[in-house]
Structures are given as C-alpha cells and as structure tokens.
Amino acid sequence: MSKIYKCDNCGSTNTYVKKHQYNFIVKDIPIKVMSDTRFCKNCDSIVEDEILENHALKQAYQIYNEKYGISPHDIINLRKRYGFTQELFSKIIGCARKTLISYENGSSIPNDNFYIILKMLLNDPSMINNLVLANEKSLTPKDLSTIKEKLGNIPNNLILMSFFDNSNNLTDINGYTKFNINKVEDLISLITSTSISKTKVLKEMFYSDFLSYKNTGECITGLEYVKYPFGPVPNNYEILLQYLFEKDIIDIKVRYFNDKEFVSIVAKKKPTNKHLTKEQLRIINDIKDFFKNYNAEEISEYSHQEKGYKETKPREKISYKYASDIDLK
Numbered sequence: 001m002s003k004i005y006k007c008d009n010c011g012s013t014n015t016y017v018k019k020h021q022y023n024f025i026v027k028d029i030p031i032k033v034m035s036d037t038r039f040c041k042n043c044d045s046i047v048e049d050e051i052l053e054n055h056a057l058k059q060a061y062q063i064y065n066e067k068y069g070i071s072p073h074d075i076i077n078l079r080k081r082y083g084f085t086q087e088l089f090s091k092i093i094g095c096a097r098k099t100l101i102s103y104e105n106g107s108s109i110p111n112d113n114f115y116i117i118l119k120m121l122l123n124d125p126s127m128i129n130n131l132v133l134a135n136e137k138s139l140t141p142k143d144l145s146t147i148k149e150k151l152g153n154i155p156n157n158l159i160l161m162s163f164f165d166n167s168n169n170l171t172d173i174n175g176y177t178k179f180n181i182n183k184v185e186d187l188i189s190l191i192t193s194t195s196i197s198k199t200k201v202l203k204e205m206f207y208s209d210f211l212s213y214k215n216t217g218e219c220i221t222g223l224e225y226v227k228y229p230f231g232p233v234p235n236n237y238e239i240l241l242q243y244l245f246e247k248d249i250i251d252i253k254v255r256y257f258n259d260k261e262f263v264s265i266v267a268k269k270k271p272t273n274k275h276l277t278k279e280q281l282r283i284i285n286d287i288k289d290f291f292k293n294y295n296a297e298e299i300s301e302y303s304h305q306e307k308g309y310k311e312t313k314p315r316e317k318i319s320y321k322y323a324s325d326i327d328l329k
C-alpha cells in the first residue's frame with residue numbers, strides 16, 4: 001500500500017508529481033531548486049510530501065555546499081584520511097554522532113561552528129591534535145590510544161611546521177626571521193648540554209634569540225615568545241619540547257619535591273652546532289655563562305625586569321623591537 005496524500009485545500013486525494021521550483025534559504029542565502037513536487041489534480045495546489053520535500057532540500061544543500069561550503073564527500077574523506085570512525089571523529093570535533101552522520105549523508109549542513117572546524121581541518125589536517133586536546137575530557141583512554149595509533153601516520157614534521165612555520169608572515173614578532181628547526185635543535189642541545197630546569201631553558205632561549213636580534217638584526221630560531229607569569233617563553237613550547245623529545249634530541253625528567261613539580265631537560269647527544277653561525281654560538285655561550293649561577297626562580301625574576309616583558313600584556317607575544325633594551329649586566 002502506498003501512502004495516501006490529501007490536499008489541504010480541497011480534500012482531494014487525487015494527486016500527481018511534476019517538476020517545480022523550490023525557493024530555499026540556506027544559511028541566509030537563497031537557493032533555487034527544480035525538483036519533484038506533489039500537486040492536487042483537482043485544484044492544482046501543492047500537496048505536502050515529506051519525501052519529495054526532503055529530496056529537494058538535500059539538493060539545495062548540495063548546491064549551497066558546492067558554492068560556499070563543504071560537501072558531505074569532503075567530510076567523509078577527511079574523516080577517513082585520519083582513519084576514524086564516525087563515533088570517534090564526532091567526539092574529537094565535539095558534535096553528536098547523529099549530527100556528524102547528517103553532515104555526511106547530506107541531510108543537514110554544518111553550522112558555523114563546525115563549518116569553521118571542518119574547513120580548518122581541510123586546510124591543515126594536523127590541527128586535529130589541537131581538537132583532541134580541546135575535547136580530551138570526552139575521550140576515553142581507549143579513544144586516546146586509538147587516536148595516537150591513527151595519528152602516528154601523520155609525519156611529526158608536518159605537525160610541527162603547522163605550528164611554527166612563519167615564512168608567509170615575517171614580522172617584529174618573529175624577528176623577521178624564518179623558523180628554522182635545525183637551529184632550534186642546535187640551540188636547545190647546546191643550552192641543555194648539562195641537565196637544567198625547563199624554566200631556565202625557556203628563558204635562555206628567549207635571551208639567545210633576542211640578543212642575537214639585537215646584535216645581528218636576526219634572531220636565531222624564528223621562534224615567537226609569549227609573556228607567561230614565569231617569564232617569556234617560546235610560543236607553543238610544549239609542542240616543541242614534545243617534538244624534540246620524540247626525536248630523541250632531549251630527555252625530559254620530571255621529579256616531585258614537597259608537592260612541587262620540577263622538570264629538567266638534558267640533551268641526549270653532544271651538540272654539533274653545525275647549523276649555527278659563529279656569532280650565534282658566541283651569543284648562546286655568553287648567555288649560558290651569564291646565567292650559570294642563576295636558578296629557575298632567579299632567572300625568571302630577572303626576565304621580569306625586561307622592558308619587553310613589562311610592556312607586553314599577559315599571554316601576548318613579545319615584539320623583537322624590545323631586543324634593543326636587553327643589556328645583560
């Protein structure tokens with residue numbers, strides 16, 4: 001038995017289907033669709049038919065997606081590229097599973113929030129790591145181990161560069177210097193040639209880069225520095241340290257003492273310094289020498305007096321223009 005359709009206007013159940021133009025508004029944009037529509041044979045009014053109307057709406061979404069958005073095909077491909085199930089992918093991007101399914105089968109289109117998230121992932125797949133961190137609370141230990149296993153397929157280097165590559169945006173924030181991971185590796189290997197506290201490593205990196213900028217007009221690494229409560233630190237330094245740890249360049253040791261956490265870092269290989277210029281090497285060694293007898297708190301305290309630190313708002317980036325005010329004495 002097929003469904004009986006009844007005309008709201010005259011009550012007739014004698015209906016037929018023909019092509020007709022629908023005018024939808026999808027996210028404020030008018031979309032016209034020619035699609036099958038049910039009409040009353042008696043009075044020629046449109047008769048409600050959910051199946052045909054959904055079909056037309058899907059076409060409208062499809063037109064919208066092709067012109068302005070992300071297609072269901074893009075979303076499915078994106079998810080499969082990571083090797084995630086719908087369940088896991090929906091948790092990572094922070095939507096309900098049935099919402100993701102509706103995006104993937106084209107029965108709805110991503111709202112602004114998910115539109116931005118999906119576009120971001122399409123442009124830069126490594127951003128998935130940030131989403132995993134942001135939605136960590138909704139992930140089980142099993143989810144996390146699956147994610148780790150699947151994401152292991154994305155080269156580390158790609159992830160790193162997505163955070164640090166500045167080649168399209170050389171400004172006073174990165175000392176007009178291209179990010180150079182080889183120099184970062186040499187710099188950190190040299191600073192940590194004997195075990196030192198993490199706080200001290202981050203400060204000595206700041207001083208090395210800023211002093212190099214002051215003396216040569218270029219910083220060493222191209223890293224950006226942010227004002228943290230305990231002093232200036234490289235932006236996204238946790239990601240950087242994790243990368244160096246995974247590459248076996250440094251070892252990170254965590255100890256607890258009176259409930260306080262102490263993190264120290266030590267290079268796993270002798271520094272080769274082959275990517276540093278003589279001048280850069282001299283600057284780094286001078287910095288090491290200058291702070292040789294400072295502990296973490298003292299160097300932190302010292303860095304709080306820098307003009308660049310004082311004049312920058314919390315969590316904001318410190319301009320290299322302040323490098324000229326650095327004067328170690």
Ligand SMILES: [Zn+2]
Pocket residue numbers: 007008009010011012040041042043044045
């Ligand atoms: Zn009718």
